[in-house]
Amino acid sequence: MTISQTLTAPARTGATRGRASVAGLLTPARTAALKTTLWGLSFPLGLLALWWISSDAGWLPAQILPAPLVIWESFAELLQDGSLWVHTWASLERVAVGFALGALFGLIFGAASGLSPTFRAYFYPPVQAVARVNVLAWMPLLALFLGIDEELKYVIIAWSTAIPIILGTARGIENVSPSLLELGAAFNFRTRDRLRLIVLPASLPSIFTGLREGLANAWQTLVLVELFASFEGLGYLMVWGRQLFQLELVIVSMIIIGVIGLLLNIVLRWIEGLGQHWKTEVGDER
Template sequence: MAAISETSGHAGPRFSWPSRKRIGIGLTAFILPVALLVLWWVASDRGWLAEQILPSPVFVYETARDMIASGEILYHTAVSLRRVVIGFAIGAALGLSLGVAMGLSERVEDYVKPLFLAFAQIPTLGWIPLLMLLVGIDETLKIIVIAKGALVPMALNTFTGIRNVSPRYLEVGHALRFSRWQRLRLIVLPGAVPSIFTGIRYGLTHSWTSLVGVELLASSEGLGYLLVWGRQMFWLDTVIVAMIAIGLVGFIMDKSLNNTETLIQRWKKGEA
């Protein structure tokens, strides 16, 4: 009986160690943060700036440890995340619907897109003074501002993704006598998934930055509030801890979406 080659047949998933190039890139990414940390340490140790202006890394670490142990930083982070989840869900849903409508109908595009583009040119925080007069400074204001931050990139990227779907795919759907709903579900939306995910990532980023901005102006809780409170009390260690928390949460959300997109779009590797 002939010997069976080890490379024949269906090979299961194998573990592969990261390449030296990937490891090198990963290590390079830490050079600048470590250099800044060392510079911060030296500046505070030698008193280049007053401790009230630039607290030492050890003092900031102790403050972060105390805020984690007391649950203060976790509470404010949870408040901010809850607002982002609600506002982003509303804004993304509206943006997706609007983008689909403009992408599928030239008439809707002609009527809606010019006004929408004018609406999009106004910065999200620029709406806050008007919204304060209309809805006050409670949670409704924050949800609207966050939703607007997600709506614009979601709508534009969805519209672009739908318009960039290859006409050949639509011709196949027409040949198969797909209904309008079937073309949308089986051809248009799957073809627009990469652009839609881009809209989700940008929308979530804008929602997060909009949240911090609106909490800076009108809030009594949340990470943005911690920044304002720390500045007012001249607790620069609290300000730095809040900044680190904002950066970490934003990075984790963006990285999670990036990994999710890679997982969903795994089929694209077969096209290479």
């Protein structure tokens, strides 16, 4: 081996190892996820570019749609004076309390409806009837009993959260495969083991679907209840900006609401993945 070959051999080995490490990171599943993410970002980025060009060209009056730079300056100002943190924290606290109450009630009621035919026959039809009526239609009646303070907001958010969780939990338990139940009977599973090893794993996808829908309902309902007799929160910030004809405040609030809602959905999907650890990345059971 010549001197030049000796010197270039380590470099070639390092390049080969680098390509192998990159190939190991870019697995087919991760490549598909990256493509999906890029495609998902292409539309909002295209809208942002069109918005920026339209504002610079003067195609849209500032009273109708402020420029992106104005939105950014308003966001920085709210962040600097601390008001954005106050409003965001107030909204998150309301969602946390309302979602926790609604999820707890929804899981218990849904599990009872799915496991007990008698309970389902008596109590499940009224829930389906109530689910057909928008929760906001009950707000004037609830305000007579609860007032217009935080309790009303908690109850409305919990109500909108519980409905999809009840439906998803009851549907998931009811649709457990009979063959799996027969398998548990063949192994002489006790009730506790049957629920833990068969019913719960089989119904988890439907339960988490209900939880995601409940969380989405909670976040959407939050904005609406904050429009009603509220003095803090992202929904209130939107109303305040509209009353002052400062649309940048409205748009900043909308962006924060959308980003937080997306992050909450991502966190819940991550928890769902942890709860269904027996599944692989492509969704096949091990």
